[in-house]
Amino acid sequence: MVTLTIDGKKVTVRKLSTVLDAIKKLNISIPTLCHHPDLTPFGGCRLCIVDIKGIARPTTACTTPVSEGMEVITTSPTLEKMRRTTLELLLSDHPDDCRVCERAGDCKLQELAYFYGIRENHFLGERRIYKKRDGNPFIERDMEKCILCGKCVRVCDEIEGVGAIDFAYRGFRTKICPPYDKDLDCEFCGQCVAVCPTGALTGKMWKQKGRQNLKEIDTICPYCGCGCNITLLIKRNDVIRVTSKPETINEGWLCVKGRFCYEFINSPERLTKPLIRVVPKESSAFSVQQTNPPFLSLSKELFREASWDEALNYIADRLKEIKEKYGPDSIAGLSSAKCTNEENYLFQKFIRAVIGTNNVDHCARY
Amino acid sequence: MTNSIPEAENHDVVFVIGSNTTETHPIIGLKMKKAVRKGAELIVADPRKIDLVRFATVWLQHKPGTDVALLNSIMHVITKEGLIDKKFIETWTEGFESFKELLEEYPPEVGEKITGVPKEDIIKAALLYGNAIRPGIYFAMGITQHTHGTENVYSIANLAMMTGNLGRESTGVNPLRGQNNVQGACDMGCLPDFYPGYQKVNLQGVKEKFENAWKVKLSEKTGLTAPEMINSANDGNLKAMYIMGENPVLSDPDVNNTLKALNKLDFLIVQDIFMTETAEIADVVLPSVCFAEKEGTFTNTERRVQLLRKAVEPPGESKEDLWIITQLSKRLGYEMRYDSAEEVFQEAGRLWPALAGMTYKRIAKKGLQWPCPTPDHPGTQYLFKGGFPRGKASFSIVRYREAEELPDNEYPFLLSTGRHLFQYHTGSMTRKIDAINKIAPEAYIEINPDDAKQLGIDDGKIIRVSSRRGSISIKAMISDRPRRGMVFIPFHFREAAANILTSNNHDPISKIPEFKVCAVKLEIT
């Protein structure tokens, strides 16, 4: 353990910590755009510069290892002026379109500009203009808004192990892009979108669906067995985006399905009324003889809509009839690994206690 | 899983066999990759060059269905090299001596002959695992979906036991459960032989316990498993089925057989959020609600019970499954009274001590891993700490057996089915997503480049694939993923349903169908 002093306060942290870790431990707020606790330090944005006694120049807290007895000052008029200049420079090469930006209100650059009260820019000049938009279906990549913090590059390499993007070119022309500046072709986990501090990376399906006053509900991903914690962002009654918080068991990381495959919830194809068959079974499209069926109309024409009362009574009558005629073991229930514990519990209880058979199973095997 | 997901990053050796983890359990895949970054060695045993192979120290490309031979051979080397954990074997197991004799039959040369894996690689893998301090074994359907799937699992257990690699942090055996709540559905007793909490239906006292709790007479006869239901329907014995949130027409093997069986039923109820292939042949279809529209709990693959919260109102007149079941129950003369999902959860907890200590409030933040028997119990991060709950575990004598249906002259290719990253199961959810339909719109069959060349099949061509049960037209994808003689089809696509081809052969004990091996032929159309 190492003890150091930050703004006059003593703090003890683990040996391999950085100055930024120590600052965070004291809950002192310090701006940063390129730092992420799960990624290797980068030191590119230069916002977390601090003064360290004995070092002539300001140093980035995110890259500097702590040492015993170190004395750190996190703020001074000079440091704040430098941070302000950094922000001004970043904004001088950034589109001025917060009005229509998907990330407005959820953008760290905008937030910092607000806190530093940057109204006008001393350094306006040439801005990077990229005509091409990425054609992939998931991730909107607006590289004019990119501040080159490199979090996306690091998360893609260090967390996802894919390396779909990297820094390319250099100097003012530096750009983060897939090889040969082609369209993104990757696993579309969206980890890069999750760590992007600006509007450079967003979900294509989020576009103009809403960005403020969203209701947030923490829940569980409905796909695989990992059980990732997700947060649904809701506007009116629609889920318009999925995120995950860093403090969850999945550390905020998701896969393409967890992050982007929520549109089925609002799908117009959802079943909304009980249906009772009107056409005999043999005529269904997906029939025994056809080996390569055309895409099903999944037609509701085979059925008529019914009220719940009618449907439930109909089922109850039929089950009673069959149970009386053939005994309870002639009925079976198939439950679902997609349903909740409570539903599964109740389902098997229904089959066992109400129907009177142990003919209950689910799809664990597939 | 005996371990927890976060423990995965701290293994020193990760042994993945029969799991395409990065595609089917991406977040666990991340942990494995992190382990590799932190210096762990990765052993991948898979007939396909799955993405994880990129990170592997050694890749064992064994022939599908030869897992037992591969594992026995690995264990042969471990025994010969003296890498067994004698103390663990003595304290916690029985039957090792006769098991050791069995291993004599599987020197690496024999392993190589059966599995097609060079013996050097078998030895390398054995030394890596045998010398590891915190190894973890991961497997999924690649192990279980065989006619000898149970034997595969026993074999894995043997390996972990003989090396004493169980019951410690970041050390254990970890089956990965495929769907979000497979674990929960099993826990909750949606199994023909178990009440909730794996309490046998025919065990003295158990039935009485549930009869008392539910205040009703219960059957002591073990029920039918899902494949048996299909057979029974085909035989005309089963007359009615109630299917909640499943799509067996597409997910079960031998689609034609499944359809025939379900069509024979007098009455079929399907309860789902979408019109599915199975709902289409139902007599009544009930609209239920999706995960975002209800409250409840899911149990993930690491036994973590987590809280699902209602986020939006369901569409139209669709209703929660709980409401539907209680309504039906009432109409059938059995009143169920629950004011909330949590009341159901608490009832389950009263009947299964492993859940007894959990409440919605306790699991609200990060969930809890069962067993969690008391209100102050922190949950169980990993299993078998300090031994097995039922005393000593036995080594199982398992010999390699061939898969049921192997390629022959008429059907010369071996077909495996499975998932890919972008789609999910029968696609009833993911295929409603525009972006997914752009990136992964259609079915394909992976063919090894050498095989394709020999047959004159070009990449992207539509070819005909047939088995003894049916045939489909499907796009060829020339890929170095499958080994020679093997093809792979993802089962998500109804237009070229892989399960039209698969066989109904299944493991005699677990009743899991042999999705990973059947014989097919390829023809240019």
Add this chain to the structure above:
Amino acid sequence: MEESLEKILTNYRNNEGNIITILQDLEETFGYIPEEAVNWFSKRLKIPASRFFGIATFYAQFHLKPRGKNIITVCRGTACHVKGSERLLNRLFIELDIPAGEDTSDDLKFTVEKVNCLGACGIAPVVVFNKEVHGKMTLDKLMRDLKSINTDE
């Protein structure tokens, strides 16, 4: 192509090379970095293609497009600058009809490049014609040298 790539791969493996070595070999072999070659190496070495691209675009030595048959390099070091290398450069672009923003003439005959400093400041300004260093360059001499390249064709 496959054959050249295999050769480069062997060189890389035998000499503990890295991505830069491979790119240098590619540049040497093809005169630029072909995309197919990058994809080939990416697959063989399990290194993301993005990394190759990132490096190829970082270092001035690498080119993403085929270059002209004749390569004229004008030194832009300080000594050459104060002795008027910019004027030489401008003249070359006009004389060889090289489109604005490009460095290669449309007929792929000439490529004109700048180089930071050749370290031959004593004979500034310096122009390199196809690897041959010419010192104390003047506009007249430049035009003569160009003519001789053209007649050599």
Add this chain to the structure above:
Amino acid sequence: MSKEIKIKVCTGTGGMAAGGENVLSLFRNALLSAGIDATFSEKCSVDKVGCRGFCGMDLLVDVIVDGKKITYKYVKPEMVDRIVQEHIIRGNPVVEWMVEDDFYNFHKKQTKVVLSQCGEIDPEDINAYIEVGGYDSLKKVITSMTPEETISVIKNSGLRGRGGAGFPTGLKWEICHRKKSDKKYIICNADEGDPGAFMDRSVLEGNPHSVLEGLTIGAYSIGAEEGYVYIRAEYPLAVNRLRKAIEQSRQKGFIGNDILGKRFNFDIKIKLGAGAFVCGEETALIASIEGKRGMPRARPPFPVDSGLWGKPTVINNVETLANVPYIIKNGAEWFASFGTEKSKGTKVFALTGKVKNNGLIEVPLGITLREIIFDIGGGIEGEKMFKAVQTGGPSGGCIPAEFLDLEVDYESLAQVGSIMGSGGMVVLDETNCMVNTAKFFLEFTQAESCGKCTPCRVGTKRLLEILERITSGNGKEGDIELLEELSYYIKTSSLCGLGMTAPNPVLSTIKYFRDEYEAHIKDRRCPAVVCRDLITYSILEELCTGCGACKRACPADAIRGIRKKTHTIDTSLCIKCGTCFDVCKFKAIMKS
């Protein structure tokens, strides 16, 4: 023939450009036809030698007959026969082609250590180096000194890094020596990127073995078994000679396993830089050797703690290492006898620009700028006025006339706002615009910024944009202050040395030539008549002969006139390319 004949032809990059190779073989042939075999004879040799520094007079050829050396300048192929006939055969040197006083003046005030054998020995022959005592120091170190003793000699000599900041070399070695690690590396930084600097190239072309010897001694001292020379691919000749030298050295057993029969293994690999100035920065250089983009990373940790592949690593530049064998040979006191209190030894400078004698010079530290520029350099070309000297390349600054008597060392240069850097020294005269000069350096650093950190990536771009608007006549009130503010910010908050020093040319020119900035901004005037947009070209009636050369050359068709009548320039069409100015033989075009 009883005369002893030695002919030394310069084949450095400059010499090669002047036809050195060709002249060399012509000499052999001419001697052969005169009956003298220069290839196998012991008494006669025609050798290629490395650069001797005075490239301005290339091709330089030494003809030594019986120990008497005559040097010829501007040697061309057609001159060879006459030199052989008159000088060698008849014994009458060709006086009109011989170098004159300026050549000797150029060398008089120099003290050559690092360059002592450059231009004297054949760089492609290890025996030539051994004959003059090469590798004796290595033998001495390995057979009779401990690493600690070696380090203490280097420490006592006061040698400081010749590549930039001037960190004490012995101390660097000592820190690394004390690190415990299974592997350590030593790297020779030969990525000489400063425009206007070519000392490393010359040393590697002229005497590569001295660098290898220094590197091996360094490896022995710190305990490294593997070394790298990171060299620019833009130096093909140097690379080639280095390759040969390593091969020969390995054959002789100076590198490899069990060097000189002792239990010391060391091998050297060459890594070619791929064209990025920033790779001169230590951490970027390491990234580049590892095969990555040359993006620097924050320090600490420093390379001696965690360098190449995360192992302790020492990086020294070419000149630093080339000093090492001489220090070992002659002792620390000898070395320390040159120089000033804090800066010991000699330093090689690349003296270029508007100075009469262009070339590479080696002088004891503490010499004044005036001595360098006027005594060695021979003063300003074309009787113009000295304006400033720019030292330290793009990271350095411009020093005005008032500091001509400054004694040159690390500290004094820093005091006047410049740096030693690798030793570039570009002399500027009255016809150089200082704003334009600052802009030139900014263009360079801006283009060479790796793009990682904000101050350097965006800051230098904005700095350049302000300079561009000033030089194009669009400067605004307050621009100078903005430049100063932004420069200060970039200096203090950039990630690496490139950004930290990039504003130096701007700050130093503002400091000493503020009036020029003001003239550009307030009067829209470039006092030195350099900035294109502020120039107008016109034709002087009295000098124009109406030859039409300007009219034909004008790419914009801006010049009108009938043959033999005075021509005029249409300023609305003129694109200010200056072509007419260049082509007019009568000096009739005027810039103002």
